[in-house]
Amino acid sequence: IIPNGIPDEFYNTKRRNIDAYRKRRLLFLSQIIPVKGLERVIRSISEIGLDKFRDWEFIIAGYEDADYKSVLEKMIHELNLGAVIKFIGPKFGDDKIETFDNADVFVLPSYSENFAIVVAEALSRGLPVLTTTGAPWKELESNNCGFWVDNTELGIKEGILQILRISEEELKNMGSRGKKLILENYLWSRSSLKTVEMYKW
Secondary structure, three states, X not given: OOOOOEOHHHHHOOOOOOXXXXXXXXXXXXXXXXXXXXXXXXXXXXXXXXXXXXXXXXXXXXXXXXXXXXXHHHHHHHOOOOOOEEEEEOXXXXXXXXXXXXXXXEEEOOOOOOOOHHHHXXXXXXXXXXXXXXXXXXXXXXXXXXXEEOOOHHHHHHHHXXXXXXXXXXXXXXXXXXXXXXXXXXXXXXXXXXXXXXXXX
16 A cells, blocks of 8 residues: 655745744644534533633634534634634645644544545644544554544543643654654655556566
8 A cells, every 4th residue: 555645845844933922722724514523622622621721722724614614603602712712714835834833733523534634744744633533543643643532522522631731842742753654654755656666566
């Protein structure tokens, strides 16, 4: 099996300047559609409690399904989470890289994914990742670079609680291990060589 990959330049782009005055940041960056399960994160944050999120925020980036976004916005309003959760729209190119670089943890709470290239992108920028077993990323566990949680609201909630308990230094160490995983397995340069070898065979 030749794995999907990401462009080498995405991996190699120099890390952007981090906003020193921001809160610590959970980031979702993908299509904002029902299969992504964002309502499960919103309810989890509410159940965990705002007192635990004094130093954190949850940033949601990506193309928006208008109906689904309105459901999420209503939920955020009813749960009084407007100070913690923000929509910032789609991001591309350098803006996308900068959005990754200004986050601390990437969250993809999907019900189902066939690969989730955005997980590889987040890891390549040095972010630990929380995603569900609905995405094929068991390597997050085996390489200790993220959280591969049960595909349930409780699994997501427990994963977020783990993130809140872990030190900033350990999260950075997890991110470094994820970056190493991408370097060794998921760059286009490596996938290209494997594809050439396969055709030669």
